[in-house]
Amino acid sequence: MGKITEILRDSSNDIWERILKHPFVVELFRGSLPPEKFRFYVIQDYNYLVTLTRCQAMIASKLEEPTVIRRILELALADVSTELENYNKLLNTLGLSLNDVIRARPAPTSTAYMNFLLTTCALGGPYEGLVAILPCYWTYLEIARYHEKELANNPVGIYRDWASVYLSPEYEGIVMDLRRIIDDTSDHLMHDISRLTSIFRQASIYEFMFWDMAYRMEQWAI
Numbered sequence: 759m760g761k762i763t764e765i766l767r768d769s770s771n772d773i774w775e776r777i778l779k780h781p782f783v784v785e786l787f788r789g790s791l792p793p794e795k796f797r798f799y800v801i802q803d804y805n806y807l808v809t810l811t812r813c814q815a816m817i818a819s820k821l822e823e824p825t826v827i828r829r830i831l832e833l834a835l836a837d838v839s840t841e842l843e844n845y846n847k848l849l850n851t852l853g854l855s856l857n858d859v860i861r862a863r864p865a866p867t868s869t870a871y872m873n874f875l876l877t878t879c880a881l882g883g884p885y886e887g888l889v890a891i892l893p894c895y896w897t898y899l900e901i902a903r904y905h906e907k908e909l910a911n912n913p914v915g916i917y918r919d920w921a922s923v924y925l926s927p928e929y930e931g932i933v934m935d936l937r938r939i940i941d942d943t944s945d946h947l948m949h950d951i952s953r954l955t956s957i958f959r960q961a962s963i964y965e966f967m968f969w970d971m972a973y974r975m976e977q978w979a980i
Contacts, residue, residue: 761941762948766889767896769955770962777897777966778904782973787905787921789912796917797852799972802868804845804859806968809872811838813879813891820884829939830888836932844923851916866978867971871964878957885947888940889954893961898924899933 767774777783782799785791814834821827849856864872879887902909902924909925912918923929940947947954 763937766958773962789914816879817887865976
């Protein structure tokens with residue numbers, strides 16, 4: 759039997775294939791994505807990343823092993839210094855202020871995804887929380903690798919700058935470290951593989967829905 763993260767990944771391969779080929783992702787890496795859709799995405803994703811950081815803090819508070827707690831907190835710090843820092847630089851380029859982003863109302867899908875993560879991390883065990891946040895990290899790495907050749911010819915500088923973060927050794931290190939934390943406890947977690955697979959698959963579905971939400975620039979009906 760393979761490592762638990764490999765089992766989880768295989769369980770959602772059909773969803774990940776759709777993520778890799780979603781029009782938002784394809785057009786972003788080719789440079790043909792309308793700028794207003796990227797702007798909408800950045801606003802939504804910034805708020806999502808703030809929620810993700812809160813989830814990591816909750817996960818760390820439930821762990822007992824000091825070394826694992828340190829690794830999770832280091833992971834959160836690395837995430838802030840890579841993804842959030844990247845977005846802070848993007849805001850000015852997109853004509854946005856931090857207040858604009860914070861005051862924006864999250865779209866329905868974004869709200870549902872954030873609530874799913876918060877609920878899972880608050881009510882579940884720490885490893886359920888880690889499995890819930892894993893698809894977000896891991897899919898971005900796979901997306902960047904899958905479309906790397908197209909990115910080289912992307913005529914839009916802001917898209918190249920955004921995507922290059924996910925091809926960096928630093929980001930790959932974040933993903934691999936998160937996987938190692940989960941895989942290092944595979945023997946302990948394998949008895950609950952059905953529950954973890956369900957969480958991983960649902961989070962993967964939300965990842966697909968997030969891209970779709972951004973492409974449609976989803977709004978509340980009222």
